[in-house]
Amino acid sequence: MEQKPFIRVAVGVIINPEGQVLLAQRPDGKPWSGWWEFPGGKIEEGENVHQALARELKEELDIEITTSYPWVSFTYDYPKTTVELSFCRVYDWKGEVRGLEQQAFAWTTPTQANQLGEILPASVEPLKWLTLPESYAISHFQQADIQEMYWQKFEQLLNQGIKLFQFREPNWSEGVGHGTLKALFEKMLAKCHEHGAKLIINSIHPRAWWALADGVQLRAQDAVQLDERPIDNNKLMGVSCHHLADILYAQHLNADFMVLGHVETTPSHPDTPPLGWETFQQFAYEAGRPVFAIGGQSLTSLSKAQEYGAHGVAFIRG
Ligand SMILES: Nc1nc2c([nH]c(=O)n2[C@H]2C[C@H](O)[C@@H](COP(=O)(O)OP(=O)(O)OP(=O)(O)O)O2)c(=O)[nH]1
Numbered sequence: 001m002e003q004k005p006f007i008r009v010a011v012g013v014i015i016n017p018e019g020q021v022l023l024a025q026r027p028d029g030k031p032w033s034g035w036w037e038f039p040g041g042k043i044e045e046g047e048n049v050h051q052a053l054a055r056e057l058k059e060e061l062d063i064e065i066t067t068s069y070p071w072v073s074f075t076y077d078y079p080k081t082t083v084e085l086s087f088c089r090v091y092d093w094k095g096e097v098r099g100l101e102q103q104a105f106a107w108t109t110p111t112q113a114n115q116l117g118e119i120l121p122a123s124v125e126p127l128k129w130l131t132l133p134e135s136y137a138i139s140h141f142q143q144a145d146i147q148e149m150y151w152q153k154f155e156q157l158l159n160q161g162i163k164l165f166q167f168r169e170p171n172w173s174e175g176v177g178h179g180t181l182k183a184l185f186e187k188m189l190a191k192c193h194e195h196g197a198k199l200i201i202n203s204i205h206p207r208a209w210w211a212l213a214d215g216v217q218l219r220a221q222d223a224v225q226l227d228e229r230p231i232d233n234n235k236l237m238g239v240s241c242h243h244l245a246d247i248l249y250a251q252h253l254n255a256d257f258m259v260l261g262h263v264e265t266t267p268s269h270p271d272t273p274p275l276g277w278e279t280f281q282q283f284a285y286e287a288g289r290p291v292f293a294i295g296g297q298s299l300t301s302l303s304k305a306q307e308y309g310a311h312g313v314a315f316i317r318g
């Protein structure tokens, strides 16, 4: 049987200060002409992803980039080719965007992109992933008698614009399934929705609560007990990963994102050694979907995490 060509492609997710991304229409004469895509193209012999992307963006759009952040990479099977797409985010460039290949291009929000026309199939999911916030705050109410402290912090985070939270209370004095905790969870959920934020529930809490939340964050040990995704596709599902095996399992369950760590030392895991950034980057590359870095992270470490391929940061104390 004849083998399909395998093509490695550098793809640019160019993001402007308004949070819009640049999409381009594939020119006449190329396969899939008329379809919309992120700018980019084939990696040539001897180039790394960043170099290929810099060259392609110069050739296609006449802009110069000095930095691009590895974001998500995966392989996609088209009928005639298999492509390995390495998506990189680009926030800074020199020059005015011009279509040098007579192609149309447009700035759009990820949610409105489909109004432009048909999007290359492999690039539909990445557009969805771009709507995922880059900061993921994990609750820390801890116990009934001191819960007020975190509530204040939570309101502060909401006011700072954090849009993604996780409810996770392993140490609740009355137990992780108690009515007092459920009341707190429902109160937090209502407050999140008031602010247009999402609340995801950790799988340590009763399964009957999961459907109330905007999604579920599966602990690795809970993920491996499941054969399929435990919630609706229109809700979010994250998996907490520590090893490569967790990542492979999370892929099997078709997780929307992963939380990987701990990357740096953290008070919550004093006895296990941290992954470190190099290993984080290697594992994140295998994930094939957005990965949040956890462990010693905060809003101020976001750009460092993104240099190592994180989508964003997750934090308890942050
Ligand atoms: N640039 C880009 N390519 C994508 C995206 N999604 C996706 O499946 N692809 C696929 C389509 C193509 O098979 C491949 C990119 O190849 P290409 O033909 O555009 O490469 P190129 O820009 O170097 O063009 P050429 O000089 O070879 O004509 O990757 C995307 O969002 N952007």
Ligand SMILES: [Mg+2]
Pocket (backbone or CB within 6 Å): 039, 040, 041, 042, 056, 060
């Ligand atoms: Mg191209």
